[in-house]
Amino acid sequence: MSRKLLLMLSLVCLLLVIVPVSAQDDPTTLRLATWQWEDPAYSPFWTGTVDAFQEANPNVTIEPFNFPIDQLWDRLNIEIAAGTPPDLLEVTGFNVFQYMNQGVLAPLNQCFEGTDIVDNVLAEDKYAVDDDGNIYALNLSARTLQLFVNRALFDEAGVDVPTNFEEFMAAAKALTDPSKDQYGLVLVDLPHSRMYEAVLDMVVGYGGHFSTDGEPNFTAPEVINGVQYFKDLFDAGVMPQGVADGGAQYSYFNSGKVGMSIDGAWYWAVLQQNAPDVAANVEIYPIPTDSGLPTGGVNNLIGIAAGSPNYDIACDYLKSIATQEWGEVWTTSSGTASTMPGAVTDEFLGANPWFSVFAQELPKAVPVAIPGLEIYHNDMVRLINNRIVEVLYDNKPVEQAMEELQSDVESFIEDQQ
Amino acid sequence: MERAYPRSVKAPPFWRRLFTSRGILPYALLAPAIIALIIFIVYPLVDGVYLSLTDANLLKLSQAQFIGAENYTRLLNRDVFWQALGNTVVYTFGSVVLSFGIGLITALILNEDFRFRGLARTLIAIPWATPWLVVTLIWYVMFNPQIGPINQVLKSIGLIQTGVPWLYQSKTAMIAIVIVTAWRLFPQATLIILAGLQSIPPDLYEAAKVDGASSWQRFRYITLPSIRTTNLIIIVLLTITSFKLFTIAWTLTQGGPGTATTVLSVYTYQEAFMSNRLGRASALATLSVLVSGILVIIYFIAIGRENNGEEA
Numbered sequence: 001m002s003r004k005l006l007l008m009l010s011l012v013c014l015l016l017v018i019v020p021v022s023a024q025d026d027p028t029t030l031r032l033a034t035w036q037w038e039d040p041a042y043s044p045f046w047t048g049t050v051d052a053f054q055e056a057n058p059n060v061t062i063e064p065f066n067f068p069i070d071q072l073w074d075r076l077n078i079e080i081a082a083g084t085p086p087d088l089l090e091v092t093g094f095n096v097f098q099y100m101n102q103g104v105l106a107p108l109n110q111c112f113e114g115t116d117i118v119d120n121v122l123a124e125d126k127y128a129v130d131d132d133g134n135i136y137a138l139n140l141s142a143r144t145l146q147l148f149v150n151r152a153l154f155d156e157a158g159v160d161v162p163t164n165f166e167e168f169m170a171a172a173k174a175l176t177d178p179s180k181d182q183y184g185l186v187l188v189d190l191p192h193s194r195m196y197e198a199v200l201d202m203v204v205g206y207g208g209h210f211s212t213d214g215e216p217n218f219t220a221p222e223v224i225n226g227v228q229y230f231k232d233l234f235d236a237g238v239m240p241q242g243v244a245d246g247g248a249q250y251s252y253f254n255s256g257k258v259g260m261s262i263d264g265a266w267y268w269a270v271l272q273q274n275a276p277d278v279a280a281n282v283e284i285y286p287i288p289t290d291s292g293l294p295t296g297g298v299n300n301l302i303g304i305a306a307g308s309p310n311y312d313i314a315c316d317y318l319k320s321i322a323t324q325e326w327g328e329v330w331t332t333s334s335g336t337a338s339t340m341p342g343a344v345t346d347e348f349l350g351a352n353p354w355f356s357v358f359a360q361e362l363p364k365a366v367p368v369a370i371p372g373l374e375i376y377h378n379d380m381v382r383l384i385n386n387r388i389v390e391v392l393y394d395n396k397p398v399e400q401a402m403e404e405l406q407s408d409v410e411s412f413i414e415d416q417q
Numbered sequence: 418m419e420r421a422y423p424r425s426v427k428a429p430p431f432w433r434r435l436f437t438s439r440g441i442l443p444y445a446l447l448a449p450a451i452i453a454l455i456i457f458i459v460y461p462l463v464d465g466v467y468l469s470l471t472d473a474n475l476l477k478l479s480q481a482q483f484i485g486a487e488n489y490t491r492l493l494n495r496d497v498f499w500q501a502l503g504n505t506v507v508y509t510f511g512s513v514v515l516s517f518g519i520g521l522i523t524a525l526i527l528n529e530d531f532r533f534r535g536l537a538r539t540l541i542a543i544p545w546a547t548p549w550l551v552v553t554l555i556w557y558v559m560f561n562p563q564i565g566p567i568n569q570v571l572k573s574i575g576l577i578q579t580g581v582p583w584l585y586q587s588k589t590a591m592i593a594i595v596i597v598t599a600w601r602l603f604p605q606a607t608l609i610i611l612a613g614l615q616s617i618p619p620d621l622y623e624a625a626k627v628d629g630a631s632s633w634q635r636f637r638y639i640t641l642p643s644i645r646t647t648n649l650i651i652i653v654l655l656t657i658t659s660f661k662l663f664t665i666a667w668t669l670t671q672g673g674p675g676t677a678t679t680v681l682s683v684y685t686y687q688e689a690f691m692s693n694r695l696g697r698a699s700a701l702a703t704l705s706v707l708v709s710g711i712l713v714i715i716y717f718i719a720i721g722r723e724n725n726g727e728e729a
Contacts, residue, residue, distance in 0.1 A: 077693065078475075080475070080476050102693070191673055191674075242562045386674065389674035389675065390674050393674055394674060394675075
């Protein structure tokens, strides 16, 4: 063997040894899409998990793809369309189905294989799982909406906290005083996801939903009754008109001139921060409907983008956050329930007794997305809100509006096929 | 073909011929603009038309398949498309009539000699100088049923008992967005018409006065014919602007209540970014471009007729 050949073989062997090592040590950057990175309530979880992961994996950097939630989806969808989605995608309980359906999310079964995540975190809430058993996202948190009560106004009016529809209406009327610009209740009553859910609260309160056995059913008696009840509240003048979004709803209740609001646990922190005087008088009770069922369920999830070249590392990150320790951080900092087992501790409940209603009612939560129509959630919210606004502001009869809505939705679904 | 030169005349060198009027110089000078046009206008337009012939979805763009004219046939068979087109026509017509009418009246007033006329001419341009988004926010508050000044004034003079939800009732939502659009656009009409009015020789009015013409007759037979071309231009410009407007309808009503204010631009946005159907949205955009194109052709024909009339 010539010296030249020997030298070349030695070089090849050296390369074979060096290349995998250097590849392994190549710095990798993951992009994480979230709307909560700078939110004081959630940043302890995100920055904490990212810092811990980067410390354990010095060659990995996680960069946030962070925008406010009302801007995130358009930007994210454009990145997806361009074929450069962030590796890790935080999604909501509403749009996760659309992303699953459009092939945006990668199945996580392989990622979770050999771990207890499927049994522990996803056992009860099989949320982002398709009919074939493919898991597309890790549940992060769950929520319900409950009744926030301004005790001072209730005492002043001599009214008991309502427990059903009849008492709810009576209390709202008793608390309303136009001479003081005081209202019994505040709910969003303009096209917004909050209006959709406020109406759904009433429909669920009559024991129904917008579908039956996975098929749209807007003419069901429960739906008609629920929408009619919402309309009755609106017409009774017990709630301000033109409440456009969550911010407006907060403002009304924060003013101390509204007796009741239906909201999530996250509102507690907003109230404490923006209206501490009002917050001192606020108590939380189960939603006062006849069925007593709240709307809610899994609301924040995280998945890996399909085709991500960093699937394995992204998977390691998901596994690193699916722990009770990080669940406790989520719950403690945000005041909302992490879905990690044991994340809502007795210690937390002891320090935050207001949260107990949310914790108790969570297992009863009825999904916000329409069963069977989850992949069209955004469109369903738009179509439903369009008709509800006609009921509220144009006085269109509820039966007629719901018949037209049924037709709208059937045409929409037919158009998709 | 090579240019022939007499034997006695020495042909200029090749490089000089290249840059003479018959060489490539004109093309070289035009090239940057043409390249920019191709990149920023022609390519997106052609790509948009191609997308309209596919089933492109924003979330799986790479899987788009050619489906021919299916997007168009589906759109033309849907009530909501015809509703959107009808709303666009009503919105455009209303906005143009109102903004042109107010613009004409204010231009006539500002053409008169009065104290602080210069200040008034400056102030009238404020709505025009205000960004569309700011305009919508101002009017969003103005129309608010609880705290909006419009309802407060109407209540104080006893015309209404409770606040009218202007933006949320089918019967008032379109009127509301037309008012907002006209408020933003009328100064444009005012200033252009004012320029036209100032080009009318004062002698004509003086002669008419001597002949005993009334104010109305002077307006009818001198002012209007003199600014006919100006009016035509401003009407077409206002029509094109209103036709493609998105901000007002989207920010104030999001196309609602129901589909009462769903104009074509809003419908296109909903299809593209709420339903992610890029193919369908591109078909809508293409149809909108066609309608706009027809308006532009009408504009050029009308301008051509006016010019021919003046020359004759």
